[in-house]
Amino acid sequence: MNDKQQSLILIVDDNPLNLQVLEHMLKRGGYKTVQLHNGQQAMDYFVQPKTYMKGEYQTARAQNSQPSMDFVQKKQPDLILLDIMMPGIDGIEVCRQFKKKESTRNIPVIFITALSGTDDKLKAFEAGGVDYMTKPFIPEEVLARINIHIELKRAMEQLKKMSVTDEMTGVFNRRWAYEILVKQIEIAKREGSSFIVCYVDIDHLKIINDTYGHAEGDILINTVVNSFKEVIRTSDYIFRMGGDEFLLLFPQAKLQESDNLIKRLRNKLCQQKINGFPIDFSFGFSQFRVGDTLSPDELIKMADSDMYDAKTKKKAILT
Numbered sequence: 001m002n003d004k005q006q007s008l009i010l011i012v013d014d015n016p017l018n019l020q021v022l023e024h025m026l027k028r029g030g031y032k033t034v035q036l037h038n039g040q041q042a043m044d045y046f047v048q049p050k051t052y053m054k055g056e057y058q059t060a061r062a063q064n065s066q067p068s069m070d071f072v073q074k075k076q077p078d079l080i081l082l083d084i085m086m087p088g089i090d091g092i093e094v095c096r097q098f099k100k101k102e103s104t105r106n107i108p109v110i111f112i113t114a115l116s117g118t119d120d121k122l123k124a125f126e127a128g129g130v131d132y133m134t135k136p137f138i139p140e141e142v143l144a145r146i147n148i149h150i151e152l153k154r155a156m157e158q159l160k161k162m163s164v165t166d167e168m169t170g171v172f173n174r175r176w177a178y179e180i181l182v183k184q185i186e187i188a189k190r191e192g193s194s195f196i197v198c199y200v201d202i203d204h205l206k207i208i209n210d211t212y213g214h215a216e217g218d219i220l221i222n223t224v225v226n227s228f229k230e231v232i233r234t235s236d237y238i239f240r241m242g243g244d245e246f247l248l249l250f251p252q253a254k255l256q257e258s259d260n261l262i263k264r265l266r267n268k269l270c271q272q273k274i275n276g277f278p279i280d281f282s283f284g285f286s287q288f289r290v291g292d293t294l295s296p297d298e299l300i301k302m303a304d305s306d307m308y309d310a311k312t313k314k315k316a317i318l319t
Helices: 016-028 039-045 091-100 118-127 139-164 174-191 205-212 214-231 255-269 296-318
Strands: 008-012 032-036 051-053 056-058 079-083 109-113 131-134 195-202 237-242 245-251 281-288
Touching (some): 008 016, 008 039, 016 032, 032 039, 091 118, 109 118, 174 245, 174 296, 195 296, 214 237, 214 245, 281 296
Parallel strands (some): 008 032, 032 056, 109 131
Antiparallel strands (some): 051 056, 195 245, 195 281, 237 245
């Protein structure tokens, strides 16, 4: 399956003929489509729970029944073709609303309309549209513009992914750790909840790098990281803080449960060896509780300090 076949285009137009023409063009171009007939349907599409069937806008609730096997769960569109002049909520207002919401603001919107005046084009761009096409449609132009904006969207997504992830392990990087912690603190304060931060330092990495080379050291790091990936919840986060140090974030978790989880994983990993060295790590915790005013930096430093104490005690036992 190529990239076009994986792309979904949302078409919003109150004219059934326009919908039919655009759907035909896009399907010939290898795209999937969902057709919506007005601005309200476009707004409703992004409100759960919704389904669509065979390219047509439908909702199970509107049918007053459970969705049948003909229905498929909606997915986030890669691009929106949006008519400007529609009854009720016009395209300009729909686009403005999309750009206000985090879940939809990054979906490119191309306006489609019979209007061709400069003022109309300016309003479209000011509302957040990335392009503008006038009727009647020229198939080659429609597909060319859509192709370019989907490619641009994917390039931006790839750049964003690269900016927040660690290249070697694929987990989030240090910069993103602070961003997520800021958001998690806001959520905890708003919901009156707590969360756990765990700081991890992998043992023996320097010795393995110096003695057997960085390729063996990379195996050690990825072995530990992959083990963490297998046991954490989908709501948890892993960040590489640098070298052999990692940060785990457990939203709405209890300290004792998190401690037990990490200890079980550590005991399991210690049974494996790399060049004679058992795979091991030291770890420490900090906790954000209801009413706390701790900053991300303070939470990290507390967990790091707790980890350092644990590492020191471990060395004392071994010597």
